[in-house]
Amino acid sequence: MSSRYNHREVEPKWRARWADAGIDRALAPEAAKDKPKAYILEMFPYPSGRIHVGHSRNYTMGDVIARFRRANGFNVLHPMGWDAFGLPAENAAIEKRVHPKSWTYDNIAAMRAQLKLLGLAIDWSREIATCDAEYYKHQQAIFLAFWKKGLVYRKKQKVNWDPVDNTVLANEQVVDGKGWRSGAPVETRELEQWMFRVTAYADDLLNAIGKLEKWPDKVRLMQANWIGKSQGARLHFDVVGEDRKIEVFTTRPDTLFGASFVALAPDHPLTKEIAAQKPEVAKFIEQCAHLGTSEADIEKAEKFGVDLGVRVKHPFDPNWELPVWGANFVLSQYGTGALYGCPGHDERDHAFASKYKLPILPVVLPPGADAETFNVQAEPFVGDGVAFNSKFLDGLPSREAIARAIKELEKLGAGEATTQWRLRDWGVSRQRYWGCPIPAIHCAKCGVVPVREQDLPIALPEDVTFDKPGNPLAHHPTWKHATCPTCGGKAERETDTLDTFVDSSWYFLRFADPKNDGAPFDKKLAAYWMPVDQYVGGVEHAVLHLLYARFFTRGLRDCGLLDGPANGEPFASLFTQGMVVHETYQSASGQWLLPEETEVKDGARIELATGKPVDTGAIEKMSKSKKNVVDLDAFVTDFGADVARWFVLSDSPPERDVEWTAAGVKGAWGFVQRVWSLVDTHGRAAPKPGDAAPASTNEGDALALRQLAHRAIQHVTDDIEHFRFNVAVAKSYELVNAIARLKGQDEGALFARGEALRILTQLISPFMPHLAEECWERLGFEPFVATAPWPVADAKLAARTTVTLPIQVNGKKRAEIEAAKGAAEADVRDLALAHPAVAQFLAGQTVRKVIVVPDRIVNIVAN
């Protein structure tokens, strides 16, 4: 009999031994000359409080890769840190009357302890928190370098302003147009904001996406769409009877002869100007304001507009006048906030023109269509074709017509070719306390000037209060008083802090050299570790974080702070993992309930406290607000970290969501017990890798187990490489089942079983490191399975000598034959035809064709 596996003793024991031996520390480049490097990183967490089992999946995936690379001889960097600035800390300060700093550091301490429970192979000596002055002082230095390089500038920008709380609101703090806390209607204000010139790299950021081969296509597409490059023309229409022009952008200047109106955004300057005189235009603007700002909202809204009463001249024909409308579907943020409508060849313009009975003219003839009968009254044609009804463009294919139209516009001085980007510069100013202070000084004489580098860090003051609305930095009694670095006169500090996305745009570089006091990081160390070889995180960061980080590596490179990475890309390989989801429970009174506050009794779920039935709701991402979370500490106490790790990687593919269920936990728990019981019962003195196998393993069950074990090495290795953890798990089950089935106690069986147990222990070690160490020790090895070289399959054993070939007749399987691997096609064909079942099926039919796919299948076509 074997003893029961006691995770409560085993798990802490091994964590302590790993820590004592320091096996998770990344080696300095000089100490690892013979090893390739592997930088494995999970997106660092915001220290929001406590972690639950849902968070563990992300870190476990990264940990499997990190442990796997280490076993394969890499010098692994697998660090952890805290994205520690942000709004929740200020909210806590206001609601719970605690200081943001102590709230944040308390959370970090709690979450660090929790993460350590998971047994992650993390180099904790490199831990960083972005709210440490030792971190943000370097961020301020980078800001100054960017400023010097022209990547930082100031610009007036619209913000959401809460007139009661006297503060700027994030979009998420605006609920139904009102401030979330004050409930006051939000106003739009223009503030002078600090900007990062992301658009300086628009072309490079877009083009380099093509090189990110190990990123998910989905993320690459989202980034490309976000950057949104379109080639076209900028042109202007002269307003009739006035000395002013309306500028528009178009990607299809070839359709200019199909123009029937010009449309302006509701907040186009001209629209606003006319609204001052015309109540119906003012009313139109008012109506648009109620539409909601999200694009999907605007889209579902019906198109509407108002005739502004202004007319413009067509650039190609001064006698042709077009009406100017205000239209709800024109975006003020894109292009010039104005467009010309060509209803015959654009969906939106068509809908608009149909509604307001504006002319719909066909000017592009689809391939194969007849110019006499083709019309676009019912539906626009948006594809490429040949221009017609278009004077000098007639007969030109769309692409050529575009070029010709642009040439004409340039000749007339009415427009030119241009590239339009959707990407906008990044506004980084936040009027908040808990963020990195922007190192700038406002001097009445000298203007806005940078802080001197030797004066860094500009540290956050700690004696702040949150009882007054607004930015605590702005109303701190002394903090903002400063001396102008240029003229030495009295001046004021900038009180804006940086968007927290700035903090996370370079933290992966700091991990390469986290203790460096004199610089953000040493260039050589960064060059050694970068790029991150495997980045793991949620798809919600597909655009902003990942794009800003790409901007930062380019900016740092051009400021001379970063050498390499070769193509400026911070993350060589990206994996976006699925969430852990769980059922939600609500009491009779509508309160959300924690899973442990309920139980299933007689097939129905009831609330423990009241015994009343519980409403079981949707299966959703684990979140504190819905209380559908399973606390990590309690779970590790009850079942162990390995069970949690194994469970979140079993069953579902890593990119898909996995549902946390009691049944799944039970399965993982059972597997842990089963592995231990096998190892404990049979695992004394397992053969070492390379030990000569006794002759009795050359046949029968012992041979079969050895073959299966060596094939398992190949499968699991390949599965981990390709992020197929769920399949690796399935292969591990198969190996365990096979080991359990082998019953003999002879020399051959002992060898095969011992070897298979050793292989199993190694294969599961990245997934369940504590259990694997305990097994490793039981098998007679030391010091750690974690540092043992990854097993190598014996090619001879793993190779198949015979294959089972299905034989189909007319595509239906009728029999199977065993054939030597690589057998000659003619032999296989004869074998197949000779098979009794096949022969019986073919009776009375003529064989027309026999397809033999070597080592795969035989298909006989007959009738």
Added chain:
RNA sequence: GCGAGCGUGGCGAAACUGGUAGACGCAGCGGACUUAAAAUCCGUUCGCCGAAAGGCGGUGCGGGUUCAACUCCCGCCGCUCGCACCA
């Protein structure tokens, strides 16, 4: 509305570049052990017909390509995610 992705047993899912659909796990069913239960172990489990051998059907729906389709193509239906009516 546009873009992307997904749809396989009771459930989570496998299936390499088109080549035995349902590996593996959960749940179920039958059995062993036990005074009993838990735990563990063994067997079984896509549907229909059949005592069995075996046959027929089957990967959201309808077509198509192919010796062969979960996989490729066309058209639908449903779900999920992203968004920016991008002119």
